[in-house]
Amino acid sequence: MTEFLQQLINGLALGSILALIALGYTMVYGILRFINFAHGDIFMLGAFAGYYVAPKVAALVPLPSVGGALAVFALVMLICAVLGMLIERLAYRPLRKRPKLTVLITAIGVSLFLEYTGQFVFGAAPKKFPDLLPVYKLPSLGGLSLNSNQIIVLAVTLLLLLALRFIVMKTRMGRAMRAVSYNPEAAALMGVNTDVVISFTFGLGSALAAAAGLLYAITYPSIDPLMGIFPGLKAFVAAVLGGIGNLPGAALGGVIIGVTETLVSGYISSTYRDAIAFAVLILILLVKPSGLLGKKEVEKV
Amino acid sequence: MELNNMMMQRTQFLAAIALVTAGGLLTGCNQSPDKAGGSAASDVIKVGEYGSLTGTEATFGQSTHKGIQMALDEINAAGGVLGKKLELHTEDDQSQAGQASTVVHKLISSDGVVAILGEVASSRSLEAAPICQQNGVPMISPSSTNPKVTEVGDYIFRVCFIDPFQGTVMANFVRDSLKLDTAAVLIDTKSDYSVGLAKFFKERFVAAGGKIVAEEKYSGGDKDFNAQLTAIKAANPAAVFVPGYYTEAGLIAMQARQLGLTVPLLGGDGWESDTLIPVGGAALEGDSFSTHFSSDDTAPVAQTFIQSFRKKFNETPDGMAALGYDSAMILADAIKRAGGTDGAKVRDAIAATKDFKGVTGSITIDAARNASKPAVILTIKDGKFKYLQTVAP
Numbered sequence: 013m014t015e016f017l018q019q020l021i022n023g024l025a026l027g028s029i030l031a032l033i034a035l036g037y038t039m040v041y042g043i044l045r046f047i048n049f050a051h052g053d054i055f056m057l058g059a060f061a062g063y064y065v066a067p068k069v070a071a072l073v074p075l076p077s078v079g080g081a082l083a084v085f086a087l088v089m090l091i092c093a094v095l096g097m098l099i100e101r102l103a104y105r106p107l108r109k110r111p112k113l114t115v116l117i118t119a120i121g122v123s124l125f126l127e128y129t130g131q132f133v134f135g136a137a138p139k140k141f142p143d144l145l146p147v148y149k150l151p152s153l154g155g156l157s158l159n160s161n162q163i164i165v166l167a168v169t170l171l172l173l174l175a176l177r178f179i180v181m182k183t184r185m186g187r188a189m190r191a192v193s194y195n196p197e198a199a200a201l202m203g204v205n206t207d208v209v210i211s212f213t214f215g216l217g218s219a220l221a222a223a224a225g226l227l228y229a230i231t232y233p234s235i236d237p238l239m240g241i242f243p244g245l246k247a248f249v250a251a252v253l254g255g256i257g258n259l260p261g262a263a264l265g266g267v268i269i270g271v272t273e274t275l276v277s278g279y280i281s282s283t284y285r286d287a288i289a290f291a292v293l294i295l296i297l298l299v300k301p302s303g304l305l306g307k308k309e310v311e312k313v
Numbered sequence: 314m315e316l317n318n319m320m321m322q323r324t325q326f327l328a329a330i331a332l333v334t335a336g337g338l339l340t341g342c343n344q345s346p347d348k349a350g351g352s353a354a355s356d357v358i359k360v361g362e363y364g365s366l367t368g369t370e371a372t373f374g375q376s377t378h379k380g381i382q383m384a385l386d387e388i389n390a391a392g393g394v395l396g397k398k399l400e401l402h403t404e405d406d407q408s409q410a411g412q413a414s415t416v417v418h419k420l421i422s423s424d425g426v427v428a429i430l431g432e433v434a435s436s437r438s439l440e441a442a443p444i445c446q447q448n449g450v451p452m453i454s455p456s457s458t459n460p461k462v463t464e465v466g467d468y469i470f471r472v473c474f475i476d477p478f479q480g481t482v483m484a485n486f487v488r489d490s491l492k493l494d495t496a497a498v499l500i501d502t503k504s505d506y507s508v509g510l511a512k513f514f515k516e517r518f519v520a521a522g523g524k525i526v527a528e529e530k531y532s533g534g535d536k537d538f539n540a541q542l543t544a545i546k547a548a549n550p551a552a553v554f555v556p557g558y559y560t561e562a563g564l565i566a567m568q569a570r571q572l573g574l575t576v577p578l579l580g581g582d583g584w585e586s587d588t589l590i591p592v593g594g595a596a597l598e599g600d601s602f603s604t605h606f607s608s609d610d611t612a613p614v615a616q617t618f619i620q621s622f623r624k625k626f627n628e629t630p631d632g633m634a635a636l637g638y639d640s641a642m643i644l645a646d647a648i649k650r651a652g653g654t655d656g657a658k659v660r661d662a663i664a665a666t667k668d669f670k671g672v673t674g675s676i677t678i679d680a681a682r683n684a685s686k687p688a689v690i691l692t693i694k695d696g697k698f699k700y701l702q703t704v705a706p
């Protein structure tokens with residue numbers, strides 16, 4: 013029983029990181045109906061930005077510390093938001109009136125560009141990510157072990173989920189985002205500056221990816237330029253599983269994938285881990301094609 | 314009818330083009346051995362090297378490359394081999410499956426090298442070995458320990474011990490030195506090295522009266538090992554054998570300690586890298602692994618090597634660097650004894666290597682084209698590798 017509970021905790025910890033990446037995926041999709049395949053690579057850039065920013069911050073605020081970590085998070089999220097907007101401006105905006113497929117292929121191109129430029133600039137060898145936060149071992153309850161990092165990841169994921177919902181539902185910008193999502197032409201006619209809204213959406217999504225990248229690097233402190241590929245893919249699966257475009261759905265999907273993978277690795281064999289996770293996806297999509305919390309799309313003819 | 318005629322003409326025309334092209338290709342193929350012979354007549358001897366200069370096992374490739382480079386520099390400074398300088402052609406396989414065969418093809422067909430040195434990781438050596446064998450180009454792996462590598466054919470050699478020996482050394486170490494009777498293994502299923510070494514460890518450990526209480530698997534490149542480690546912890550072993558590479562070993566150690574799994578972790582030569590400790594940190598204290606070479610070795614040939622390596626690269630050489638150096642020295646020695654660069658003659662000369670004084674010990678190539686050599690066990694103390702013991706074969 014202890015082992016099972018421990019596996020659940022492990023799965024939840026892994027799942028909450030996937031959930032955090034999935035949030036960014038699903039938000040960009042929800043507003044723009046566009047799967048940003050470079051999301052996993054912004055996640056990687058977030059980790060590397062943290063790697064280079066941390067020593068600069070440490071010169072002012074000693075690391076590991078909560079204050080220093082907050083400063084690194086704020087700076088890195090800002091850097092990646094600007095980067096995300098830049099990518100949108102240079103790679104996606106010129107193609108906005110083109111077929112969806114063109115933009116999708118471009119996104120894959122951007123993803124490869126970031127990965128291999130990353131190998132060139134940062135070097136392909138894995139790097140040790142600096143310690144940003146002090147790690148505390150929590151008092152164990154009946155042989156269960158839990159550390160402060162796992163709690164922080166879970167808390168940050170929940171916090172960002174709520175913050176996103178607030179931004180999308182309660183702010184002026186959020187209303188504009190929803191309007192653009194509903195009908196970009198009509199929104200433009202009503203005086204919404206769609207360029208600004210889309211830019212903002214990318215910035216926000218990239219900041220989320222950056223936060224996820226930092227949390228991932230804190231939990232698994234070995235980073236390399238190709239580190240975003242697998243978590244990115246899994247988070248995409250999580251977003252689809254939960255119903256792409258739906259924020260709580262992405263979080264739920266992330267947790268389901270994380271827990272499934274951990275239980276399969278722990279009780280069956282890690283060899284079948286990905287196969288079973290994808291089988292779960294297929295099963296859910298068979299029963300509910302729009303994902304767990306997704307709404308049915310009505311195709312207008 | 315006319316249309317038919319035109320079609321005929323067209324088909325004939327295409328067939329003619331195909332014939333000419335194929336002929337060109339064929340003569341191209343026929344020419345390449347001549348070309349290799351032509352380069353032998355020039356004033357350099359081309360030696361190929363492929364390795365993981367970047368990617369997850371980058372430190373292996375980098376260290377090996379430095380060792381090989383230093384050997385060639387020393388040989389060339391002393392006048393080269395048979396009056397010719399050795400010229401190194403290095404290719405990076407990025408630690409990726411599929412890349413090794415591509416770059417080795419290039420080394421053989423377009424660079425025209427006479428022999429090839431590489432790889433460290435057994436999976437990638439196994440990928441390139443059949444190509445070297447087919448082309449009759451001798452290949453010496455500095456440090457691939459999986460037995461299957463040299464079984465590929467009679468042109469494939471290595472200058473290190475093999476995993477049946479390494480697995481036995483570590484199993485005996487756990488049973489006799491640490492005096493523990495249960496162990497778990499955590500295997501990288503993507504790596505031939507890891508799977509093989511785990512198998513030999515288990516066989517010896519069980520034969521020596523120990524018990525394997527858990528066997529878990531991961532795939533190279535994974536970052537989360539909590540699920541497997543939780544299952545291992547539940548089986549309550551006295552030690553965990555992790556025959557993987559350093560990138561994962563550091564993360565495994567860290568996560569094991571976080572889960573409260575405090576028993577010693579043990580590994581093989583895949584652990585030896587200066588990036589093991591930064592990732593694993595304090596979690597690795599007291600853990601041990603087997604490898605080929607210790608910089609605490611007091612043999613004069615080893616000390617000379619260590620001194621000049623430090624002078625040249627401003628760092629202490631590890632086992633991979635030492636084996637890279639030895640592999641290049643053995644190749645140069647064989648070319649000298651063969652009196653030329655003909656593939657078959659060099660092959661025979663490498664096979665006849667006997668009591669060669671390498672920096673990793675005395676090297677004799679046996680009938681299975683392996684080198685039978687002692688292993689050293691290193692332990693991690695205060696964030697440094699410390700020499701523990703030498704085990705003779």
